[in-house]
Amino acid sequence: MKFVIAAGGTGGHLFPGLAVGEVLRARGHEVMLLISEKEIDALATKGRTEFRIEKVVGEGLQSKSPLALLRFWLKLQAAKRQCARLYNDWKPAAILGMGGFTCFAPIVTGRKRKLPTFVHESNAIPGRANRWNAKYVTRVLLGFEDCRQHFPKAQCEVVGTPVRGALRQPITREQALAAFGFSSELKTLLVMGGSQGASGINKRVAEALPKLKGRVQVIHLTGKGDEESMKQAYAAADIPAHVAAFHHSMQEAYAAADVSVARSGAASLTELSYFGVPALLIPYPFAADDHQTANARIFDRAGAGVLVKESDATGDILAGKILELLDSPERLAAMAQKARALAPGDSAERVADTILRFCP
Numbered sequence: 001m002k003f004v005i006a007a008g009g010t011g012g013h014l015f016p017g018l019a020v021g022e023v024l025r026a027r028g029h030e031v032m033l034l035i036s037e038k039e040i041d042a043l044a045t046k047g048r049t050e051f052r053i054e055k056v057v058g059e060g061l062q063s064k065s066p067l068a069l070l071r072f073w074l075k076l077q078a079a080k081r082q083c084a085r086l087y088n089d090w091k092p093a094a095i096l097g098m099g100g101f102t103c104f105a106p107i108v109t110g111r112k113r114k115l116p117t118f119v120h121e122s123n124a125i126p127g128r129a130n131r132w133n134a135k136y137v138t139r140v141l142l143g144f145e146d147c148r149q150h151f152p153k154a155q156c157e158v159v160g161t162p163v164r165g166a167l168r169q170p171i172t173r174e175q176a177l178a179a180f181g182f183s184s185e186l187k188t189l190l191v192m193g194g195s196q197g198a199s200g201i202n203k204r205v206a207e208a209l210p211k212l213k214g215r216v217q218v219i220h221l222t223g224k225g226d227e228e229s230m231k232q233a234y235a236a237a238d239i240p241a242h243v244a245a246f247h248h249s250m251q252e253a254y255a256a257a258d259v260s261v262a263r264s265g266a267a268s269l270t271e272l273s274y275f276g277v278p279a280l281l282i283p284y285p286f287a288a289d290d291h292q293t294a295n296a297r298i299f300d301r302a303g304a305g306v307l308v309k310e311s312d313a314t315g316d317i318l319a320g321k322i323l324e325l326l327d328s329p330e331r332l333a334a335m336a337q338k339a340r341a342l343a344p345g346d347s348a349e350r351v352a353d354t355i356l357r358f359c360p
Contacts, residue, residue, distance in 0.1 A: 001029050001359060002090055006056070006106035007098035008035035012267035014044050016122060017098040019162030019348040020355075025050055027352065032090050034083075036102045043246065052090070056082060060101040061128065079105030087113065093359045096120065096351070097137075099130050107133045116358040120351060122161040122266030124294035126150050138358055141351055143266055144298060157354060160347030161270040167251045168274075168345075176255035180242045182217050187326050190257035190277065192221040198263050200310050201282055202226045205261060207315025208322070209237035215323060219253050221246060251275075259325050259332065261318070264296035264305075272305075273343035278335035279305045280321055282313050304339035 003024055007017025014035065021031040032052040035041040045053055058079045061072045083105045095110035097103030097119045110117045121130045122143035131150070134140045140154040143161035177184055189212070193201045202222055206229075212218075218241040222230045227245045234241035247253055254275035262268050264281040272279050281299060283292035299305035306321065325332055344350070 001093040002032070003029055003355070004032045004034060004087070004090065004092040004095045004106055004110070005098065006034040006095070006103045007100075008041045008056075008102040009038060009060075009100040010265070010267075011040065011044060012122060012265045013098040013100045013102065014041060015164050015267050016120065016162040016270070016348075017096070018045075018048070019164040020096060020120075020351045021051055022165045023162075023348045023352040024355075027356075032086065032092065034086075034102060034106055036100075054086060056102055056105060058101050058105065076104055080109055083109040094118065094355050096355060097129075097133060098122075099127050101129055103129050103133060107137060111136045116355070118351075118355055120159075120161075121147055121151075122270070123147065123291045124266075124298060125289045125291035127288060127291070139354060141354060143270070143347075144295075146294070146298060157350075159350040159354065160344035161266050162348035162351060163270060163274050163343070163345070166249070167254070167271060169251060171251050171255045173255055176252045179249070179252045180217075180219060180256060182240065182242075182256065186217045186240070187215065187258045188256045189216045189218045189322060190220075190253055190260040191218060191262070192253075192260065192268065193223060193263050198223065198282075198284065199226055200284075201261060201263065201313075202230055204282075204310075204313045204315055204318050206230065206233040208319035209233060209239055209315075211316070211319035212322065213237055213239055215326065217241065218243075219247075219256060220244075221253070259322065261322070264292040264299070264307075266295055269295055269299060269305075270343055270347075273299075273339040273341075274345065276336035276340040278325060278332050278339065280308055280318070280325070281305045282308050282310050285310050299339070299342065302338050302342060304335055304342055 005017045007014045034056045056079050058075045094116040097107045117137040119130050119133045120141040124144045124146045134154045140151050140156045142158045220243045224245045231243045257277045260277050260279040264283045281296040283296050296307040300307040
């Protein structure tokens with residue numbers, strides 16, 4: 001059969017969608033991936049020739065001003081026409097949306113054709129697109145049980161958040177350290193702000209570096225805007241570091257890491273938990289409905305991570321918390337075990353199983 005997966009706008013939507021696509025492909029089906037026009041989507045799908053990849057026009061609804069509503073409506077109509085043409089050619093058996101504005105038109109078009117439709121919500125608090133789409137879809141698939149309360153009238157299934165196949169390729173810590181040219185004598189800190197980086201985290205880590213000299217080597221994924229300034233900061237602090245805007249082989253970064261400083265988007269949390277990486281979680285304070293804080297609370301409550309508000313994460317406090325964890329190997333080991341318990345390793349298979357259950 002042929003399927004459509006709408007996943008784009010952020011890595012948190014795209015990477016889990018890729019994981020489901022990989023499972024469907026492995027079972028002999030074909031997948032069309034609908035992505036946004038953002039550069040991050042093109043970068044993350046580069047070379048993925050196993051999928052048919054199409055860009056769908058559209059943008060999120062940033063405000064309720066008349067101009068914003070008009071722009072959103074016009075782009076939605078254009079996207080619906082585009083999806084109709086694609087579906088006429090592709091003839092999908094079902095549509096899966098991974099959240100975000102990229103999903104509006106594909107789901108609406110699928111429902112109009114009476115196709116089975118599904119949305120996956122990876123966060124503890126759902127986004128606007130999934131709240132709206134949930135009224136019409138066959139099933140709402142959840143990453144966290146905590147999210148069920150936000151869909152009281154929908155048919156929900158908790159499946160976890162899928163992890164893409166590339167991350168599940170076996171790699172040893174020694175191989176991972178060698179990939180970065182790192183020593184096995186130092187502890188490795190992984191700093192990341194999600195697929196687009198996080199300037200707030202970058203700034204605070206830069207302030208913490210003087211207290212971390214001699215204690216860590218760092219993999220720091222900065223996003224495009226801060227790459228050069230952070231390279232200079234590590235050079236000035238004389239700390240060995242791999243600094244890059246983005247890293248395609250994230251299994252290397254996770255396998256090398258002893259501890260992480262990260263945002264708490266659902267995809268990042270899922271991957272950290274899959275690899276059992278203890279984390280200091282600094283939620284993006286302006287995320288919609290503060291959903292990153294809700295995500296981080298799940299990990300903090302389980303003992304798998306430590307929630308730190310960005311307003312509290314001064315350089316001194318952040319350095320102190322990093323060193324406190326690194327000086328407590330028993331605590332790190334317990335956090336790693338609890339983190340792994342939060343990530344079902346077969347989530348992509350569960351999503352595929354649910355979709356196929358409703359296809360003739």
